[in-house]
Amino acid sequence: MKFSWKWAGGALTLMLAAGALGGQVYADRPLTVVSWGGAYQDAQKKVYFEPFKKESGKDLIDESWDGGIGVIRSKVEGGTDSGWDVVQVESEELVIGCDEGLFEPIDWDKIGGKDAYIAPAVHECGVGAILYDNVLSYDKDKLKEEPRGWSDFFDTTKFPGKRALRQGPKVNLELALMADGVAPGDVYKTLSTPEGVDRAFKKLDSIKKELIWWKSGAQPPQLLASGEVVMTSAYNGRIDAANRTDKRNFGIQWNEALFTLDSWVVLKTSPNKDVAFEFLDFIGKPENQAKLPEAIAYGVTAKGATKLIDPKRLPDLPTAPENIENALQISDSFWIENIDRLNERFNTWAAS
Amino acid sequence: MTSERTQLKRDLRKAGGRRRLTAILLVLPLFLFLLFSFIIPIADMLRRSVVDNELATAWPNTTAMLQAWDHSSPPDEAMFRALGTDLRASAEVRTIATPARRLNYALENGRSLVMNTGRSLRALEGEPQSWRDTLLKEDPSWGDKKTWIALAQASGPLTDFYLLTALDLERDPEGTIVSRPPQQSLYLDVLLRTGTMSLSVTLLCLVLGFPLAYYVANAPEKTGNLLMILVLLPLWTSLLVRSAAWIVLLQDQGLVNAMLMAVGFSDRPVPLIYNRIGVLIAMVHVQLPFMVLPIIATMKAIPTAYMRAAISLGAHPAIAFVRVYLPQTFPGVAAGTLLVFIMSLGYYVTPALVGGANDQMLAYFIAYYTTSSANWGLAAALGVLLLGATAVLYFVYARLTNLGQVKLG
Numbered sequence: 038m039k040f041s042w043k044w045a046g047g048a049l050t051l052m053l054a055a056g057a058l059g060g061q062v063y064a065d066r067p068l069t070v071v072s073w074g075g076a077y078q079d080a081q082k083k084v085y086f087e088p089f090k091k092e093s094g095k096d097l098i099d100e101s102w103d104g105g106i107g108v109i110r111s112k113v114e115g116g117t118d119s120g121w122d123v124v125q126v127e128s129e130e131l132v133i134g135c136d137e138g139l140f141e142p143i144d145w146d147k148i149g150g151k152d153a154y155i156a157p158a159v160h161e162c163g164v165g166a167i168l169y170d171n172v173l174s175y176d177k178d179k180l181k182e183e184p185r186g187w188s189d190f191f192d193t194t195k196f197p198g199k200r201a202l203r204q205g206p207k208v209n210l211e212l213a214l215m216a217d218g219v220a221p222g223d224v225y226k227t228l229s230t231p232e233g234v235d236r237a238f239k240k241l242d243s244i245k246k247e248l249i250w251w252k253s254g255a256q257p258p259q260l261l262a263s264g265e266v267v268m269t270s271a272y273n274g275r276i277d278a279a280n281r282t283d284k285r286n287f288g289i290q291w292n293e294a295l296f297t298l299d300s301w302v303v304l305k306t307s308p309n310k311d312v313a314f315e316f317l318d319f320i321g322k323p324e325n326q327a328k329l330p331e332a333i334a335y336g337v338t339a340k341g342a343t344k345l346i347d348p349k350r351l352p353d354l355p356t357a358p359e360n361i362e363n364a365l366q367i368s369d370s371f372w373i374e375n376i377d378r379l380n381e382r383f384n385t386w387a388a389s
Numbered sequence: 390m391t392s393e394r395t396q397l398k399r400d401l402r403k404a405g406g407r408r409r410l411t412a413i414l415l416v417l418p419l420f421l422f423l424l425f426s427f428i429i430p431i432a433d434m435l436r437r438s439v440v441d442n443e444l445a446t447a448w449p450n451t452t453a454m455l456q457a458w459d460h461s462s463p464p465d466e467a468m469f470r471a472l473g474t475d476l477r478a479s480a481e482v483r484t485i486a487t488p489a490r491r492l493n494y495a496l497e498n499g500r501s502l503v504m505n506t507g508r509s510l511r512a513l514e515g516e517p518q519s520w521r522d523t524l525l526k527e528d529p530s531w532g533d534k535k536t537w538i539a540l541a542q543a544s545g546p547l548t549d550f551y552l553l554t555a556l557d558l559e560r561d562p563e564g565t566i567v568s569r570p571p572q573q574s575l576y577l578d579v580l581l582r583t584g585t586m587s588l589s590v591t592l593l594c595l596v597l598g599f600p601l602a603y604y605v606a607n608a609p610e611k612t613g614n615l616l617m618i619l620v621l622l623p624l625w626t627s628l629l630v631r632s633a634a635w636i637v638l639l640q641d642q643g644l645v646n647a648m649l650m651a652v653g654f655s656d657r658p659v660p661l662i663y664n665r666i667g668v669l670i671a672m673v674h675v676q677l678p679f680m681v682l683p684i685i686a687t688m689k690a691i692p693t694a695y696m697r698a699a700i701s702l703g704a705h706p707a708i709a710f711v712r713v714y715l716p717q718t719f720p721g722v723a724a725g726t727l728l729v730f731i732m733s734l735g736y737y738v739t740p741a742l743v744g745g746a747n748d749q750m751l752a753y754f755i756a757y758y759t760t761s762s763a764n765w766g767l768a769a770a771l772g773v774l775l776l777g778a779t780a781v782l783y784f785v786y787a788r789l790t791n792l793g794q795v796k797l798g
Contacts, residue, residue: 105760106763107759107763133486136485137486249663377493380762381573381575383746384746385571385573388578389747
């Protein structure tokens with residue numbers, strides 16, 4: 038076919054029209070909520086997203102992501118709407134992104150006020166979504182005695198056999214210090230000194246030969262189930278899920294657990310800020326939050342929610358008073374500052 | 390006559406030109422693909438490993454001051470003023486996190502130093518009498534020479550910081566290149582580990598693959614085809630699935646250990662996984678086809694008459710094999726070993742799944758710095774290290790084996 042200006046002109050017009058139309062649709066697009074996928078997002082869909090749509094009459098679509106501050110950065114840096122409004126981020130991403138101005142400051146008046154939430158859930162740029170734990174987990178069928186805390190994790194005479202920890206320094210240095218007798222409240226004070234870091238590595242060194250390293254949250258229950266290890270650090274929700282769906286008999290030691298929060302943020306470039314805060318208000322209401330732990334064993338952040346949860350479910354949650362009593366919150370500021378250096382040290386240590 | 394000749398010439402040229410144009414058009418998509426998916430990204434990676442403009446973008450005044458600084462005299466009030474105003478301005482427009490991150494690579498407390506000072510300066514009203522006093526009151530570290538050296542070394546536009554780090558080196562305050570402290574010296578070990586593991590995998594593949602290839606190449610067609618399918622089958626299965634399958638097989642309660650214990654080889658499970666042995670087994674399994682296929686290809690092309698001739702001339706079959714057959718397989722062996730070795734150098738998934746913490750290869754660290762910590766400068770520098778090591782080995786190998794005659798695949 039011969040090149041024809043008429044055709045080209047037609048195509049161009051069509052493209053422009055489609056672009057304009059697309060732009061138009063984009064500007065009035067539904068609220069887009071981004072979370073972590075899998076069983077967790079399914080639970081959120083059931084208790085948050087669908088009810089919000091029904092109650093508010095507003096349209097909402099949900100997407101999932103795998104984290105990484107780089108992703109958020111590239112979404113916001115263009116300065117124009119990139120299609121995402123509300124995103125659930127990990128605590129470090131919350132701090133870094135807030136420092137870089139990638140998130141809209143939270144308007145607390147619109148979501149019930151700061152006092153409606155537990156203290157760790159309140160941040161300049163985000164509101165806590167869930168609270169979850171890194172716990173010591175073990176197979177109740179194999180261990181006669183319950184390990185009482187991280188010092189038992191390091192006691193290979195009382196509990197012979199292999200153990201698993203997450204590959205990397207984060208969480209491990211903290212639990213090593215607790216095993217070495219440092220009170221949870223003093224862990225980061227100790228870890229801020231070179232001697233404290235040495236002490237943590239020395240403690241890890243004492244069971245290095247018995248250690249297997251896991252990388253994804255799905256691995257710890259598998260390692261326990263296959264009998265590869267007798268004890269492991271794990272995310273509490275995964276262990277609970279293995280017990281409920283696979284009928285395992287895994288135990289969770291809540292003493293000296295390390296907890297952290299994921300938070301909801303609103304992207305700076307969102308054209309749907311009002312609806313976004315309306316959504317955050319809806320899912321921040323105690324009566325709505327109380328429904329989430331039924332679906333997945335994570336703690337919620339609204340102060341009034343806990344007393345609305347089925348009392349039978351409470352002991353499974355990180356937020357139950359007796360579970361959080363002796364738990365330590367993972368310090369974002371410490372890790373943002375030190376992760377690269379300690380990661381190098383960890384890898385050098387692991388290789389020697 | 391002359392005009393006919395020129396006419397002919399013109400036609401020829403026209404035809405030649407058209408053919409050349411067709412050739413270019415046929416190659417063009419591939420060339421564009423390579424350009425955008427390979428050449429440009431690699432060039433960009435090389436660039437990222439030496440470009441250092443994070444500080445300069447956020448703090449232009451400070452950077453200008455630092456470039457005029459001699460690195461030894463104590464910083465004067467003008468430098469403190471430049472830093473103070475830059476800090477405050479970047480804190481107000483929220484660009485301060487980038488220089489904070491950059492300084493944290495070089496200074497123990499870099500991030501908090503910058504962020505905390507920036508936060509306080511934002512609240513500061515008007516112009517202070519002495520920027521020096523103001524900054525020192527915020528944090529005495531601003532008076533340290535170490536801090537200013539780090540600032541100066543980060544002020545770009547070019548840097549050797551990342552490349553030196555990738556080689557376990559750093560610059561001391563005087564600017565001399567020195568080794569990094571042993572607790573932070575890691576990447577040369579990792580590079581050595583990457584090289585040794587790739588070499589082991591390659592040798593194991595050769596030892597297992599050569600006899601197999603010989604058998605397949607000389608077996609009757611039906612058996613040969615069947616064996617060929619068995620060789621190719623693993624290639625059609627996802628790498629992830631194969632690695633995961635090895636976990637199931639090799640774990641303490643796995644099939645292999647059950648067998649070892651059943652035949653009385655051992656009375657307790659042999660640690661076969663989450664260590665070097667596991668990585669070697671799984672990687673050899675993954676790489677074997679890439680060794681076997683080129684060798685089979687060469688062996689099939691070797692005329693059987695040569696061996697028969699050698700034997701009929703009185704050579705012992707073993708001697709004939711070594712002196713006549715073996716040299717003819719070298720191009721295939723060379724292609725296979727090179728392919729397996731270079732592919733192993735960049736391995737990531739298999740060691741990550743079946744290896745322990747001390748079995749991670751260079752690719753693991755590149756992935757870590759790109760996705761998790763967003764330190765692209767260091768990721769790029771490690772990439773350059775890997776690329777450099779691969780190139781050096783390739784040329785050494787080419788020298789040793791006369792690679793000019795070898796065609797891959």
